[in-house]
Amino acid sequence: MKLNKKYFKNRHDAMQQLIDVLPADTMKYEEWIIIATSAGAVPIAYELAKNLKASFDFMFSHKIEAPNNEECEVAIVTESEEVVIHEELVKTFDISLDFVFSKAKQVYENEILKYIYKYRDGERLSDLHNKNVLLVDEGLNTSLTMMACIKTAINLKAKSVSVAVPILPTVSAPIIESIADDLYYVRKLDHFVSIDFYYEELEEITFEKVQEITKG
Template sequence: MAVMGERVFEDRRDAGRVLAGFLEHYRDRPDVVVLGLPRGGVPVAYEIAVALGAPLDVFVVRKLGVPGHEELAMGAIAGGGVVVLNEDIVRGAGVWPDTLREVTADERKELVRRERAYREGRPPPDLMGRTVVVVDDGLATGATMRAAVAALRRHEPAGIVVAVPTASEQAVRELSALADQVVCASTPPLFTAVGFSYRDFEQTTDEEVRDLLRAAAARRVRA
């Protein structure tokens, strides 16, 4: 489900609260787990997890940026050795195979670093048979989310729900063919960048990610 038209959110937390309204039918279901893609997807995912009464965790995915134009995704990697490439961008940017291997190796190191930094010794959740709501702050090319869905399939969940506040129509179409459901609150007709859907789009820090994961865990213990 994607809502046609443009909407501007105050910040990621506001976007998460809005998006949670489209996911009400998952509230208080014991099989549901919410996963945020660090870093920007975690504040959005936190609000969704709170609204649904579901546990929150992270799923680390790294974009493979074109050298010199790092914001342009030529692909993405996720845990378990999953690599998703946008072949059109790789060819169009003239990226050599050696360069692609170097970028992938560098991003894999960062993926491992973030896994350790965010989990703080906690094991990843068991996703087999669960309904996974995987969240980011928006989709431009959708490469990172495609890698996430491909990697999550290896865990044999009952279903994968992609939830994002904003996305291009093309990204929604492509993800709809891969995920069991795509929920998007805003699809601007002339999508140029995720940040244009937010009034405050400051970069999320590692410490903020850790704080939100701790806060979500504390809420679950109290509940």
């Protein structure tokens, strides 16, 4: 039994496999905006946008860690100040909601706004009103970031919000399907390790690299 199964050579391979599960022929007749929900998702989302002749954008978000534990992600805040909380962890570690929302405000002002001004010249996310949105990532671990991005797109009045990822845990699928219009994926695994476990190559994508990709 091969324990370390690599399903994707790299992000380009993941994009090619992902486009095969998307209703690409139908999507080309509608107005779509493809949004990367992480820096690592940009190479996949940008290529998908070109293939589908769709607009491309990036949604900034940042994790909120538990007090004194940088490895424990208890919430996500996005660039529209939407906050999604991992309720079980917050309850387990007895973390107050006041802490979470105070930390979210701090992270938004100190981190997210910095990225918006540095990489988008201070411009906010594109107008999503009455647009079909496809949120893309290189895979899902906890799904918290994707849930926050879905919530953001819905609150920005998107016409529809769909999600496309190469790989995700089986337990995440019903969570995403309950709040998104559609979920597209290549692989769904019962015993999920981590995203990078399933790629032969998954280089780090910095925001400088993001600029290089999207302006190339």
